[in-house]
Amino acid sequence: MTPYKDITITERDWKLIRFLGEYRVIAVDDVGKIYGTERYHELRLTVLKKAKLINRKNSYVYLTQASRNLLKQQNLPCNELNSLKQSASRYPRIARLSLDMEGSEWDFIPSWRYKGNTMGDRTARFYGIITNGQKTYAVYNIGKKPQEKSLMHLKNEIETLPMRFDITRAVIFAETASAMKAYGEESLGLMEQLLLPYNDRSLQLLKAAAKENLIKKAAQMTYKHGGPPEWRGADYTVDDGKQVAVLILHDIEKISRLNDYAELIQYRRLKKRNNIEILCLTEQEKYYKDKYPYFQIKTIDLDKLLAVEKS
Secondary structure: OEEEOOEEEOHHHHHHHHHHHHHOEEEHHHHHHHHOOOOHHHHHHHHHHHOOOEEEEOOEEEEOHHHHHHHHHOOOOOOOOOOHHHHOOOHHHHHHHHHHHOOOOOEEEEHHHHHHHHOOOOOOOOOEEEEOOOOEEEEEEOOOOOOHHHHHHHHHHHHOHHHHHOOOEEEEEEOOHHHHHHHOOOOOOOOEEEEEEOOHHHHHHHHHHOOOOHHHHHHHHHOOOEEOOOOOOOOEEEHHHEEEEEOOOOEHHHHHHHHHHHHHHHHHOOOOOOOEEEEEEHHHHHHHHHHOOOOEEEEEOHHHHHHOOOO
16 A cells, blocks of 8 residues: 555555556446456545546546656556547457456457557557467457448458468457447458457357367267368368357358358258258357258357366
């Protein structure tokens, strides 16, 4: 604890101040993730604001010059906030993503730090990257109502990730079902293009994927036998030679290949002879059944999938 004027700056206060030095802005609702409380952080925000160590505006929290000076005195990072109005749609989301990845085996690197380390293009739209030493994903958030032009520019960037940043995987979060639908199902030539709703279930799934191969695990829990796929759109050949695509992570690259095949079997009237099976989460079943009436669908419960220890 550190005395400051008429208050004592607690360890959690310092954590917030240091966090804002890096991320610039945070939504008030997310401050509780730093303090680990549901209400106590509101009291501390009132105290820090009265001491002129933070500012609050439109449900956002950011540093004052006094707290910036404290960070600089200790040679701690203190990024500039040029305009709260211009930054409010981006920086709080990056801050939230960073907090949501805490406690997982993903190392989250915010966009400005990653671009600086790689001499990358500072105009890139990704919020940051997550890496576990084996896989690296660029992470985006398209929000609630993405505009068509904005999605076009974003997809153009995602398509060039391998060339510009040597990244071959992406996670695209959407905050509404309509945003997911607007994003579409276009292959962009990546190894993985995961389109996920931004909610606790998806975050739980993504964090678990940092520790183990959930695609393989889901298949092993569902099928007795498995081997290499015979069709490029599948993950495995399983019982009775079925070609299984595991879609628990809603990978658009796989879905795009399934779309092409679904169109082919309809055109050639091969509905009774196709041997494609989809393995998805229980909550995804209706979506995939409606979308692919000619494919067999099997499901796995997310809680059961995550409860079983890695062998």
